[in-house]
Every structure is written in C-alpha cells, then in structure tokens.
Amino acid sequence: MLDTTYNVETPEGIDLRARVAGPVPRILAFAVDVFYRTLILAALGIGLAFAKTAGMGIWLVCSFLLEWFYPVFFEVLRGGQTPGKKAFGLMVVNDNLTPISWGASIVRNLLRFADFLPFAYATGIIAMTLGRNFQRLGDLAAGTLVVYRDTEKVPMALPDAAPLPPPRDFKQQDQLALISLLERHEDLSEARQQELANLLEPITAKRDSAALEYLRSVGSWLLGGRG
Amino acid sequence: MQIKNLAVRARLRSPWESIDLGIALARKHWLPMFLVWLLPAALLLGALAWVFPGHPGWSMFAIWWLKPVFDRLPLFMISRALFGTPVSALAALKEFFKHNRTDWLAWITIRRLSATRSFDMPVTVLEQSKGSARSARLSVLHRKHSGAATWLTLTGIHLESFLLIAAFILIYLFIPEQVAANIDWAPLLRGETLALEWVSNVLCVLIMAAVAPFYIVSGFCLYIGRRIELEGWDIEIQFRDLAERHQRSLQASKSAAGRSSPLASVLLLCALACTTLAPAPQAQAESLENPQQAQQRIDEVLAGEDFHNIEQVSGWRLKDLGEEEQEKIPEWLIELFEWLFKWFTGDPPENEDSSEINWGALIAKPIELLLWIAVIAGLIYLGWRHREAILSSLRWQHTPKKKVEVPETLFGLDVRQSSLPDDVCAEVLRLWQAGEQRTGLGLLYRATLSHLIEDFHFHFGDHLTESECAQLVSRRHRTADDTLRPVSAPLSQFVQQLTGSWQQLAYAHRPPADPQVSELCQQWQEVFGNDH
Numbered sequence: 087m088l089d090t091t092y093n094v095e096t097p098e099g100i101d102l103r104a105r106v107a108g109p110v111p112r113i114l115a116f117a118v119d120v121f122y123r124t125l126i127l128a129a130l131g132i133g134l135a136f137a138k139t140a141g142m143g144i145w146l147v148c149s150f151l152l153e154w155f156y157p158v159f160f161e162v163l164r165g166g167q168t169p170g171k172k173a174f175g176l177m178v179v180n181d182n183l184t185p186i187s188w189g190a191s192i193v194r195n196l197l198r199f200a201d202f203l204p205f206a207y208a209t210g211i212i213a214m215t216l217g218r219n220f221q222r223l224g225d226l227a228a229g230t231l232v233v234y235r236d237t238e239k240v241p242m243a244l245p246d247a248a249p250l251p252p253p254r255d256f257k258q259q260d261q262l263a264l265i266s267l268l269e270r271h272e273d274l275s276e277a278r279q280q281e282l283a284n285l286l287e288p289i290t291a292k293r294d295s296a297a298l299e300y301l302r303s304v305g306s307w308l309l310g311g312r313g
Numbered sequence: 314m315q316i317k318n319l320a321v322r323a324r325l326r327s328p329w330e331s332i333d334l335g336i337a338l339a340r341k342h343w344l345p346m347f348l349v350w351l352l353p354a355a356l357l358l359g360a361l362a363w364v365f366p367g368h369p370g371w372s373m374f375a376i377w378w379l380k381p382v383f384d385r386l387p388l389f390m391i392s393r394a395l396f397g398t399p400v401s402a403l404a405a406l407k408e409f410f411k412h413n414r415t416d417w418l419a420w421i422t423i424r425r426l427s428a429t430r431s432f433d434m435p436v437t438v439l440e441q442s443k444g445s446a447r448s449a450r451l452s453v454l455h456r457k458h459s460g461a462a463t464w465l466t467l468t469g470i471h472l473e474s475f476l477l478i479a480a481f482i483l484i485y486l487f488i489p490e491q492v493a494a495n496i497d498w499a500p501l502l503r504g505e506t507l508a509l510e511w512v513s514n515v516l517c518v519l520i521m522a523a524v525a526p527f528y529i530v531s532g533f534c535l536y537i538g539r540r541i542e543l544e545g546w547d548i549e550i551q552f553r554d555l556a557e558r559h560q561r562s563l564q565a566s567k568s569a570a571g572r573s574s575p576l577a578s579v580l581l582l583c584a585l586a587c588t589t590l591a592p593a594p595q596a597q598a599e600s601l602e603n604p605q606q607a608q609q610r611i612d613e614v615l616a617g618e619d620f621h622n623i624e625q626v627s628g629w630r631l632k633d634l635g636e637e638e639q640e641k642i643p644e645w646l647i648e649l650f651e652w653l654f655k656w657f658t659g660d661p662p663e664n665e666d667s668s669e670i671n672w673g674a675l676i677a678k679p680i681e682l683l684l685w686i687a688v689i690a691g692l693i694y695l696g697w698r699h700r701e702a703i704l705s706s707l708r709w710q711h712t713p714k715k716k717v718e719v720p721e722t723l724f725g726l727d728v729r730q731s732s733l734p735d736d737v738c739a740e741v742l743r744l745w746q747a748g749e750q751r752t753g754l755g756l757l758y759r760a761t762l763s764h765l766i767e768d769f770h771f772h773f774g775d776h777l778t779e780s781e782c783a784q785l786v787s788r789r790h791r792t793a794d795d796t797l798r799p800v801s802a803p804l805s806q807f808v809q810q811l812t813g814s815w816q817q818l819a820y821a822h823r824p825p826a827d828p829q830v831s832e833l834c835q836q837w838q839e840v841f842g843n844d845h
Binding site: 206266 | 322615
C-alpha cells in the first residue's frame with residue numbers, strides 16, 4: 087500500500103505517524119518565503135536609501151542575515167514553521183518527529199547551497215522527488231523532515247441517531263470507517279451512503295435506509311453517545 | 314475498476330497530500346511513463362527537424378502545444394497500474410490513437426491553456442465524458458481541488474524552465490575554463506546557431522518527458538483523492554473487508570462445527586457424567602440447537618448492559634503539584650533571584666518618590682554585575698589554568714619530598730666524604746708543615762663542609778658564597794629547629810673562624826699563623842671527632 091506517511095516507533099512502543107510533505111507544497115511555501123523576504127528587503131532598501139554607502143552596507147548585511155538565518159529563526163523559535171510553511175500547514179521536525187534543534191536547523195539551511203546547484207534548487211528538487219521521504223540534501227544531512235501539521239478538527243453536526251452498541255467483532259479500522267461514514271454524511275450523497283451500508287448486509291441483516299440508520303446509530307455509539 | 318485492488322492507501326487527503334502521493338506513485342512507475350511520453354514526442358521532433366530544419370523555435374512550440382496529446386498514454390498507464398492491472402509501455406503505445414480519440418480537438422485548442430489540465434484530463438480519458446456531462450462532473454470535482462490543481466500546473470511550468478536553465482548551466486560548468494574563455498558568444502545572442510538550438514530542443518523534450526509523469530500522476534492523484542472523498546472509497550474498502558472477514562469466520566465456524574461434532578458429543582457426554590456426579594451449582598445451560606444460535610446468543614449477551622457499563626466519576630481532588638515544584642526550584646535560588654531583583658531596582662520606596670527613572674543607574678547596574686561576573690569567571694579560569702600548581706602546593710605534605718641532591722663540589726672543592734682521608738687533622742698538619750698551606754687548609758674546610766652537609770643536613774646550594782654558608786650555620790645555632798640537628802655554639806664559632814681563615818688564604822693569599830692552624834685542627838677534632 088503506497089502512502090506518504092512516515093512512521094516512528096518510540097522506545098515505549100508507541101507508533102507515531104506523520105504525513106511527509108512533497109516537493110510541490112514545499113516549493114510553493116519557499117516561494118511565499120522568498121516573497122516575504124523580498125518585501126522586507128525592498129522596504130529596508132527604501133528606508134536605508136538616505137544613508138548612501140553606509141545604508142548599502144547595512145542593507146547587504148541584512149540581506150545576508152535574512153538569506154541564511156530567516157529560516158533558522160522561524161524553524162527553531164516558531165515551531166518549525168517559516169511564514170511560507172505556515173501558509174501551507176507544513177513544519178520542519180527531526181526525523182524522530184521531535185521539534186527541530188538549533189544544530190539541525192543550521193545544518194539544513196546552510197546546505198541550501200548544495201541544494202541550489204547548479205541553478206534554482208535543481209539538486210534539491212531532484213533529491214526531494216526521488217527520496218523516500220521527500221528530503222532534500224540539507225534534510226538528509228541534518229536528519230530532518232518536512233511534515234504536515236495536524237489541523238484541529240472542528241466540531242461538526244451529526245445526524246440524529248439513537249446510539250446502539252456495535253457488533254462484537256468490529257476492529258478498530260472498522261469502527262473508524264463507521265465513524266467516517268457518520269461524519270461525512272453531508273459530503274456523501276444519500277444514495278451512496280445507502281450503497282455503502284448495503285455492503286454490510288451479511289452482518290447487519292438490513293438494507294438501504296434501515297441499514298444506514300443502524301450504522302449511524304452504531305457510529306454515534308462509538309463517538310461516545312449513550313442513549 | 315475494482316476499488317479493492319487500489320494500489321495506494323485510500324484515506325481522506327488534503328489536495329496537497331494527494332499531489333505528494335502522485336509524486337510518490339510517479340516515482341514508482343516513472344520509466345515506462347517517461348518512455349511512453351518521450352517516444353511520440355521524439356518522433357514528432359525528428360519529423361519536424363526533417364521537414365522544417367530552419368525553424369527550431371516553432372518546432373519546439375508545436376511539441377509544447379501538443380502536450381495534452383502526449384499526456385494521455387501515461388495517464389492511461391498509471392490508471393491501470395493504480396488498480397493492479399499494469400500495462401506495458403509497448404502495449405500502451407499501440408493504443409496511442411485509441412486513447413486520443415475523445416475530445417482531441419478541444420484539448421489542443423480551447424483547453425490547451427487550462428490551468429487544471431492534469432486534473433481534468435482523467436475525466437476525458439478515463440470517464441470518456443463529453444459536453445455537459447463533463448462540465449457537470451468538473452464542477453463537482455473542482456469545488457475543493459481546483460486551487461491546488463492550478464498551483465500544480467504553475468509549479469510544473471516553472472520547474473520545467475528552471476530545470477532547463479539548470480541543465481544548461483551544468484553543461485557550462487563542465488566546459489574547461491580555457492575553452493570557455495575563447496567561446497564567441499555573439500552568434501548565440503544573434504540566434505545564428507541552428508544546430509545548437511536543435512540540441513537545446515532535444516534537451517527540452519527530454520526534460521518535459523521527465524517532468525510529465527510527475528505532473529500527470531499528481532493531477533491524477535488529485536482526481537482520485539477527490540473521488541475518494543466524494544464516494545467514500547476508504548469506507549467502501551473497509552466495509553468490503555469487514556463483510557469478507559465476517560463471511561470467512563462464519564464459514565470457518567460452520568466447517569469447524571461440522572468436523573468436530575462427534576468429538577464434541579463425546580466430550581459433552583464426559584462432561585455430563587462429571588457434572589451429574591458432582592452437585593451442579595445451578596447450571597443455567599439453555600438448550601441451544603446449533604452454533605449459529607449460540608453465536609447469536611453470545612452477541613446478544615455481549616451487546617447487553619453487562620458489557621457496556623460505563624461509570625463516570627467526577628469530583629475534586631488535590632494534586633500534589635506543590636511538592637514537585639518545590640523540588641524543582643530550590644529555596645536558595647529563589648532567594649538569590651529576589652536579592653538580585655532588589656539589588657537591581659535599588660530601594661523601592663525611594664524610587665517611587667522620584668518620578669523620573671534614573672537611566673544611568675539602570676544601565677550601570679547590569680554592567681557592574683557583568684563586570685563582577687567577568688572577575689569571578691576570570692578567577693575561576695585562573696584557578697583552573699593553574700590547578701595543578703595549586704593542588705600540589707595544597708597537598709605538599711602528602712607528596713614524598715623530593716630528595717635533595719647532595720652537592721659533590723662546592724667552590725671548586727670536592728666535598729664528598731669519600732674523598733677525605735681517614736685522619737683529617739693529621740693530614741692537614743702534615744700538609745701545613747710540608748708548606749702546602751692552601752691544600753692543607755682547603756682540606757680542613759672541605760672536611761668541615763662535608764660533615765655539615767652529611768651529618769647536619771645543611772643544603773648548601775651552588776648560589777651560596779662561603780660566608781653565606783657560615784651564616785646559615787650560625788642561624789641554625791640561634792634558632793633551634795626540631796626537625797634538624799641543632800648546631801652547638803663551639804661548632805658555630807669554629808665554622809666562623811675557619812671560614813674567615815680560608816677566605817683570607819684563598820682570596821688574599823694571607824696564610825694564618827701556625828698556632829692558629831693547629832688550634833683549628835684541635836677544634837675540628839672536638840666538634841666532629843665524636844662522630845667517628
């Protein structure tokens with residue numbers, strides 16, 4: 087089963103799962119960062135224009151710092167998210183899914199130079215596309231990953247259904263599918279939902295709307311509803 | 314299309330995640346798709362080069378414009394691969410025209426510049442829908458994913474051009490510097506290098522063919538992701554799996570019941586025999602006819618209240634946070650910080666009176682603190698730097714005392730005891746009378762020094778003069794030390810006299826009178842004679 091998830095097992099035996107982010111959103115996030123940096127540099131340039139040569143010097147120093155330490159600053163102090171990454175819901179983490187540290191962030195950003203070669207991050211893009219976990223060279227050297235940050239679920243309206251306990255041999259995956267059916271009652275058409283419910287006819291011994299009603303009741307029970 | 318054969322995990326994905334999945338999937342099936350894209354495009358490029366050798370730019374534009382035509386085969390291949398029935402590149406190429414039949418004109422005219430090309434293409438190629446059916450379908454699909462599809466196309470365009478420039482730069486970087494310096498760039502700028510332009514066209518087609526699978530499959534995965542969302546494929550797969558498992562377990566229990574029924578009845582007989590012998594504790598065994606009924610009964614019992622008792626307990630409890638926090642921050646640290654705070658702000662009441670803030674003091678205090686820290690750090694550094702010297706000086710008593718080397722010669726005189734004759738005085742007097750005054754008195758002085766060093770443990774360094782040696786002797790006489798052998802008054806006096814005489818003789822060539830020599834010898838006998 088092909089998927090873009092990344093799994094880590096902690097020493098305590100807990101499975102952590104992250105969804106690694108691929109080249110397209112990362113390129114776009116980088117473009118957003120470049121846009122912000124350009125804005126800042128342009129504003130600085132206008133502001134420092136009165137200072138002639140000294141202003142030019144200060145501007146060059148600022149552009150150097152922005153180029154090399156803008157990502158480091160945000161990655162370490164702002165939860166692994168530069169403004170561009172934040173716009174796309176991405177974050178940088180160590181490859182054991184812990185928050186990124188100074189050393190790793192500095193390494194991955196200094197190695198941008200290698201990823202840039204020969205032009206416009208060609209090496210980095212190729213490395214990202216071919217790598218198992220979409221890591222560019224800097225990520226490989228620093229042992230970091232770019233993953234999607236989990237968004238908080240918003241509470242949603244559920245259809246009314248009297249909760250009923252599930253049959254005995256429902257595994258966790260089955261229960262999740264049931265809950266998903268309940269949660270997506272607005273996205274899926276009614277006919278399709280009944281069609282899905284009919285798939286479980288051997289277990290529920292019901293058809294069409296009765297089956298769907300029953301599955302919704304079970305889903306409501308699984309979500310914590312108790313008649 | 315069998316959803317259960319889906320080669321990727323069906324789950325709800327954000328549009329970006331669908332694109333990522335497309336990248337991963339394209340990586341897996343890249344080579345056949347690359348070839349299937351490249352071959353028709355390369356054939357066309359060859360034909361164009363043959364027919365219009367003078368128009369490389371227009372030829373390239375034609376190939377670029379016909380991208381939707383070349384995109385269809387890789388899309389067909391990946392759709393088959395996704396549902397577990399992969400098609401070989403050759404078989405796909407044979408169906409090139411068949412797959413390009415639907416809406417071919419629209420795709421290379423009005424839809425060519427569509428920003429969501431790869432996302433819309435599956436509707437045409439795989440669903441074969443046209444006209445109003447297509448637009449209705451697209452409006453449903455586009456509702457959430459058109460933004461990501463547009464960005465995907467924009468990224469693809471930029472990626473192709475950047476990779477092309479990067480390829481040129483890479484080639485340039487590999488040209489030796491001497492050669493690069495002599496290249497005449499002028500014809501290149503004027504566009505007079507036809508051959509070079511055809512070479513760049515080849516490079517361009519290669520890069521387009523390399524990027525195309527990723528673009529096509531990403532768009533396709535966006536489409537699949539949207540359909541998973543719209544049609545609940547993930548739920549369908551899970552439900553099918555569940556139903557199948559249920560069916561299998563039913564069959565298994567049936568066959569098991571059928572196989573084991575004779576054995577079971579024997580066992581049942583035995584059990585009955587046992588239970589009838591022992592008084593049965595209210596066995597409420599209901600008579601059930603077959604395993605299905607038993608299963609049903611079990612399910613009923615399990616679904617009943619007894620197995621779904623949930624108890625909610627709520628109330629107020631004290632947490633033991635207090636102790637932990639106290640353990641974490643020791644008292645002295647709090648006090649230190651309070652003291653520092655007080656020290657920084659000065660006396661609060663006075664400050665409140667004066668309305669304006671004393672900036673000088675506010676800045677000076679931290680600087681003072683920093684200076685103090687620097688001083689303390691410097692002291693610590695010095696201590697660390699010279700730690701060995703300090704430690705050795707602290708435990709000087711414990712270290713075995715270095716054995717002080719006994720000097721063999723002083724003032725050019727041999728002071729080893731072994732170099733002395735057995736009877737010093739006799740020898741001195743003999744030498745004196747023989748006229749060798751210097752040797753005689755020297756021998757006496759030598760013998761004295763030698764005895765002082767070895768019997769009284771005097772340390773006469775090389776840096777001392779004769780009179781300083783004599784002073785050392787008289788000093789020990791004045792200040793008695795417990796650890797060292799004391800010097801008696803006659804000895805001290807004798808050493809003073811002898812040193813004086815020896816200095817007179819050695820440096821001023823003024824020999825002492827004969828009786829004085831014999832007197833010195835006599836004193837020597839008294840002072841050191843007892844030792845032997």
